[in-house]
Amino acid sequence: MTTLPRAPLALAAAALIAGCSGVSVEPGPATTPVPAVDAPAPPLPDEVARQPRPEAGIQGVYRLVQVGGSTLPAPVERRGGCEVRAVQGTLALEEGGFTFSGTTQEVCGATVRPAVVHRAEGRYDRDGAAVRFTAGAGTAFGSAGAQLLDERTLLVTEVAAGGRTRATALEFRREAPGT
Numbered sequence: 472m473t474t475l476p477r478a479p480l481a482l483a484a485a486a487l488i489a490g491c492s493g494v495s496v497e498p499g500p501a502t503t504p505v506p507a508v509d510a511p512a513p514p515l516p517d518e519v520a521r522q523p524r525p526e527a528g529i530q531g532v533y534r535l536v537q538v539g540g541s542t543l544p545a546p547v548e549r550r551g552g553c554e555v556r557a558v559q560g561t562l563a564l565e566e567g568g569f570t571f572s573g574t575t576q577e578v579c580g581a582t583v584r585p586a587v588v589h590r591a592e593g594r595y596d597r598d599g600a601a602v603r604f605t606a607g608a609g610t611a612f613g614s615a616g617a618q619l620l621d622e623r624t625l626l627v628t629e630v631a632a633g634g635r636t637r638a639t640a641l642e643f644r645r646e647a648p649g650t
Contacts, residue, residue, distance in 0.1 A: 529597065533625055533643035535560030535573065540640065544576070553579040558586060562625075562643055569595050569604060 538545035538557045548555040560573035571591045577584040591613065593606040602617040602625065613632035617625050627641035 530564050532646045533562040536644045537642040
């Protein structure tokens with residue numbers, strides 16, 4: 472069973488709302504020829520073709536939906552006759568920073584203990600589909616590695632805190648804007 476540390480329990484990103492403003496279009500001269508529909512497009516200038524394409528944004532709000540392939544509430548640790556379950560998790564990504572809030576609950580036989588809220592905040596860096604989270608204020612106290620599986624899904628694959636790194640599978644889904 473995977474144990475999740477308190478610091479970066481999960482992490483992820485969300486809906487990028489893009490908009491255009493202040494765009495104006497000036498008409499060209501009346502004698503500008505219009506290419507035929509089947510005419511080949513002219514090649515891009517070398518300096519434009521070599522420019523890296525911007526990556527789609529991952530900013531937004533993500534909800535924890537699965538832990539280790541199990542839907543929530545999902546077991547994350549066993550201690551004696553007790554089981555700790557992930558109940559919910561929210562990860563918000565904004566311009567290189569993140570905040571995380573998650574809830575766990577311990578169940579011992581028929582006794583359900585009060586829920587415990589875990590919070591973390593810090594920064595994230597993205598390199599293609601790889602996302603690296605560093606939690607802490609001033610000095611880092613935890614980190615996590617994740618992969619973007621598609622435009623809505625972020626999978627946290629490792630969590631490090633207290634000098635220990637653990638493999639995990641925390642799946643987050645980005646909420647649609649306005650939900």
